[in-house]
Amino acid sequence: MKLEPVRNKRSIRLADKDARVHGSLKSGDALEKATEKQVERISDLQRVFYADARHALLIVLQGRDASGKDGTIRKVFSAVNPQGCAVSSFGVPSDLEQRHDYLWRVHQQIPARRMIGIFNRSHYEDILVPRVHDLLPKKVWTRRYDEINEFERMLTNNGVTIVKFMLHISRDEQRERLTERLTDSEKNWKFRKGDLDDRERWEDFTKAYRDILKQTSTDHAPWYIVPADDKDARNYLIARTIADTMAGLHLRYPKADPSIVGVEVK
Numbered sequence: 060m061k062l063e064p065v066r067n068k069r070s071i072r073l074a075d076k077d078a079r080v081h082g083s084l085k086s087g088d089a090l091e092k093a094t095e096k097q098v099e100r101i102s103d104l105q106r107v108f109y110a111d112a113r114h115a116l117l118i119v120l121q122g123r124d125a126s127g128k129d130g131t132i133r134k135v136f137s138a139v140n141p142q143g144c145a146v147s148s149f150g151v152p153s154d155l156e157q158r159h160d161y162l163w164r165v166h167q168q169i170p171a172r173r174m175i176g177i178f179n180r181s182h183y184e185d186i187l188v189p190r191v192h193d194l195l196p197k198k199v200w201t202r203r204y205d206e207i208n209e210f211e212r213m214l215t216n217n218g219v220t221i222v223k224f225m226l227h228i229s230r231d232e233q234r235e236r237l238t239e240r241l242t243d244s245e246k247n248w249k250f251r252k253g254d255l256d257d258r259e260r261w262e263d264f265t266k267a268y269r270d271i272l273k274q275t276s277t278d279h280a281p282w283y284i285v286p287a288d289d290k291d292a293r294n295y296l297i298a299r300t301i302a303d304t305m306a307g308l309h310l311r312y313p314k315a316d317p318s319i320v321g322v323e324v325k
């Protein structure tokens with residue numbers, strides 16, 4: 060099984076049952092092995108990606124609290140060379156960030172050619188949060204769909220390949236994970252009271268995500284909805300999509316400089 064990009068805008072499925080994988084991806088040794096294989100593929104492809112130097116890769120991870128963004132980063136990129144990779148996390152904008160346009164802080168974190176940039180949350184928070192918490196007039200956050208599509212178009216025209224994942228968990232699964240954060244002393248630090256606020260607005264977030272997926276899944280910067288209740292399946296599906304995307308770039312090692320042909324190391 061593999062993920063398909065969001066294309067048919069009518070059938071965006073974000074019900075609780077869609078957070079589980081139906082079919083062949085059962086947790087167990089076979090799935091773990093399959094994931095390892097994809098993780099190794101990413102590692103191998105990263106070498107040639109870096110040497111090739113024609114592309115940058117931007118991976119956007121969005122999802123509700125406890126949807127597994129951190130866990131995904133830990134597993135899927137466990138074999139990449141840290142020199143070629145940077146993670147950027149986007150929290151509530153600082154005073155300085157708020158005095159700029161909303162894409163200012165984002166643009167600064169766009170990976171350079173050769174680099175893989177991983178966004179833990181992203182510019183999509185600038186539609187979600189103002190909409191759900193009613194912080195900006197509707198006309199301001201609605202025009203951001205077009206602004207973001209154009210921004211991403213500009214990036215892809217300039218060598219950045221963009222892949223966006225929405226980690227979709229069910230209400231029950233989120234309850235379990237947030238409860239664990241409250242009860243497990245090693246996870247307490249991750250708990251924020253605001254997470255419960257957002258949980259109460261579950262349906263509003265679902266609507267906001269649905270519109271984002273509808274309006275901003277483009278050929279140049281596609282969204283993938285990841286059934287994320289099962290962590291092993293989630294990791295496999297994301298790793299495979301990233302590996303396939305990198306393979307699709309037809310990467311190659313640069314030709315040797317003719318001046319080194321025949322040179323001997325003494």
Ligand code: ATP
Pocket residue numbers: 124125129148149150151152179180181184185188189249251253
């Ligand atoms: P996470 O919940 O992502 O694991 P965290 O709990 O450690 O992370 P931070 O990374 O400090 O928290 O911040 C995440 C919070 O910041 C989320 O509630 C998110 O909605 C909010 N946030 C991110 N970007 C924006 C934005 N542009 N405007 C308003 N709030 C934002």
